[in-house]
Amino acid sequence: MIKQLYPLPDVGLRKQKTKSGIYLYKRGKCYRDENKKVKRTNDTLIGKLDEETGFLIPNKNYFVIFDKPMPKTHKLSNEYSTGYVSCYMNIFRQLGISDILLNIFGDEAELISHLAGYMVPEGNVMEGFKDWAQDHRIPERFQKNSQRLSEFFEGIMPVDIEEFKNKWSNSKCFNSAFYAYDVTSISSYSENIDELELGYNRDKELLRQINLSVLLDRNVHLPLLYDWYSGSLNDKTYLPYAIEMMQDTIDKKISLVMDQGFHRSETFKDLERRGIEFLTLLPSNLKTYDDLIDKCNAIGFKHVDRLSNPQKRAKTLDITLQGLKLKAHVIKDQDLFNQQLVSFYNDLDRKEQELKLLQKTKKLVRPGLTALFNVTQSKDLDLAYEPNNEAIDLAISRLGFIVLITNHPSLDAETALHVYRKKGLIEKAFDNLKNGLDFSRLRVHSGDRVEGKLFIGFIALILRMHMIHCLSSHELTKNIGLKRSIKELKKINTYKGKLRSTTAPLTKMQKNILTALNITL
Template sequence: MGLVYVPNKTNGTTYVYDSTNYWDKEKKQSRSKRVCVGKLDENGNFIPSKRLMNPVVPQQAKQGPVPSTTVKHSYYGATYLFDAIGESLGITADLKRCFPEIYKQILSIAYFLILEDRNSLSRFPKWDKTHRHPFGNCIPSQRSSDIFHSITEEAKERFFHLQGKRRMENEYWAYDTTSISSYSESLKQVKYGVNKEHDPLRQINLALLFGQESGLPFYYRKLAGNISDVKTVKNLLADIDLLGLGKVKLVMDRGFYSEKNINALYQNHVKFLMATKVSLKFVQQELNKVRDNIRTRANYNATYQLYSHTTTTAWDYSQERPYKGDVIKDTRRMYLHIYFNGEKALEHENRFNAMLDILESELISGKRNSEHEKQYAKYFEIATTPVRGTTVTAKQDIISKAEKDYGFFALISNEIKDPIIALETYRNKDLVEKAFGNLKERLNLRRTAVSSESSLEGKLFVQFVALIYLSHIKKKMSEKELYQSYTMQELLDELDVIEAFENPGNALRVGEVTKKQEGLYTS
């Protein structure tokens, strides 16, 4: 059941209907039955119909939970946890507002995806027989496809807006993308691109925005598989503006760096923290000033076992104004954080020397690899004579130049002044990587086999909803140090065995709960 608002074009009145979905066995499709329950006045306030003003009250009505109509016992402990999470995070309320007709089905499928680790939705009917869940009825494969088809872009954006408003203000939002391989040959956005898991299949890309303090995702966008990270920032900023999310702080890796993107972030008054290559000219200028003296006691941090240095620099800002046909040029303040990690420097040096050993061996043995020709020419002088054969001499100046930046890395920000706070904020970005892991592994999104655009869009949204629950559970388990005793699956299994009993004319009765289970709920 859910409320549907229908404007009357003739008189301008918006009528409110109570809509109930049901499955038409003859037509084999979802149908709905609507009953008018009132209308909205000029200020948008609800005015109930006269029928509701004087309702007929059953003489034997009972207070409390709605009595059961069937005899059934089912597993309830884990879904009860999800119900509580959905209420506390506003997920249930927001889904009900955005998808009044199908929000319970969305929740039930999300619950199934979490509990039935990596299993196909074709197993939902079996799961339905043993579990209590929001929808309370079976959702066969065809019905789940219909649900995915009915999830509109407008409703999704409204959900992102509502969830974004619930997130903590002034926190940094981690932004990243991942690649999802696909077998489909009919989806328009499935393209060959840079696959982050080196999968040879074509792919789509998925961008995700994740609150670092809340530990929760609240926005995603599907991208064509051949779109690079650096090209996504412009549309991200446009989406943030459309969603009305207010003040924004973003943390991104160096794949998103470009002069255009930095200018766009300044232009949109977005606070940012971003990794960048140390080879960039403006970074090299500052790095050369501190390269030989950054390793001092004053710059050392024992927690992270590295040295850091921060300088305030000026960013050469430019903004094109097409409507005036000119370019604004100015400077903007930027903090450049430079770090040196001796362990990383040694690791990079050893890896580099191992590569040089392979190249030299291939040259001397005459077993050259065509893919290494550029590297041969870059790092070695090669001479071949009839008497002496092939001689190989390393270009030490080139090698030394390549090694000089080993162990150094850099972050830039227009807000964070302290290098260690910047480092900690950036390292929290791994929440996104773990979220991608949950999507691909636990929520069965490593490879998608859907054949229609609408099915893919809808399924991605439901998996995203499931990801919010998983992220919240993960955060709580980390805070309470529950990972010392449980994996996430073990914790859910511990709760999932709690049963609920339904009998006609009686309220729901919950089975026995152990002290250990009570402790998990209160955690």
């Protein structure tokens, strides 16, 4: 966009708020079609809102639509920002992604890298890419507007994406014994994507969606595979199909750590049949969960059951679930017990207050109030109650536990707990995808473009998670954060002289960031 400010035109405007700013569209005209239905022509992007002044930063459409003279273009400065671009291109080389992309996509590999690099700080709205590319001196052949980029996404072939997945997931980057697997949903307003359907929406939105699954290496904090499918399909139902693709793609042995949402006997049997070891959390609403805790409490937790954290103790029991032999690690966590006990008594007090009110108003007692109280109520709705101390003691005895189940023959409780706790990385991956990269919406309008854009988004997710992991793990940069780090990297300028190009001296913070990322400029 041309970096000059203009007053907002006095016409109907639509604002689209994105991670990279607020874009303004001139609304299309209304008309009636042959069936007398009111329709509107497409809205036209005319620029971006400068949020400090409230003025417009126009694009070329503004000058064409409102018949305004184009401002004179300025010559490019000999000094320009190179730090961030050099950084992400270097990271892609380190991870082997550059070579994989080059072998599959040829000359277009560099554009894919720049698009992924753009998404990390700017999100997945492509209207700003061309100006961003100009500002960062990306080669002119890659300085595409949003329409050309949509065509580029559409041209990325599924067979090429599958080849990338195969080479990336089998690269030397990955070495975990267990991989974390989970699913999220991405919503869209589009009417032209067949896979968009209503289903279980993790963000509680009443919109049609696709489901996106990710497989993540917990050791290196990097995603190695992804897949997307119809939003109406149940995750448990789709899992066997997803595993079939994983086994066809990944050459090494797969072991999975999964959320309790995948708990199903048929799923576990299918994993066992395929020779896949798994670890998952036993849902606390199952009778098996209560039975295991009661059994361990009856035996008693001893000194010998302690884990490395003195607040935790564990017992391992052999169990049979629908004919499948598993191990159950029953872990008692004193810190968790203390937290849950406070919540338990708060809930108990609320229920007693509700009973007192029902006693006064003579209204019918709901079933949820009788589990921890002995309640009698006459035909006239006269109410008497008292605490059920036996039930209360039993409920308290079941607080502070987590139960992990696995078919791994030699996985001890300490290791199982460590592995499962690392599963939280996949939640961070989804947060990075939806909030960091602005993929809470698809922002495409055809199925062919979804495939290509999700592919670029996956590479951007790799870049983002790698940078976050490196920065947060290094003593010099653990408190800086990704946003500030990229801001500092963008300040690194290069001067293009007549004979050679020279990079400006680096600040201490810039040096620390580059050290954490293992980059030398």
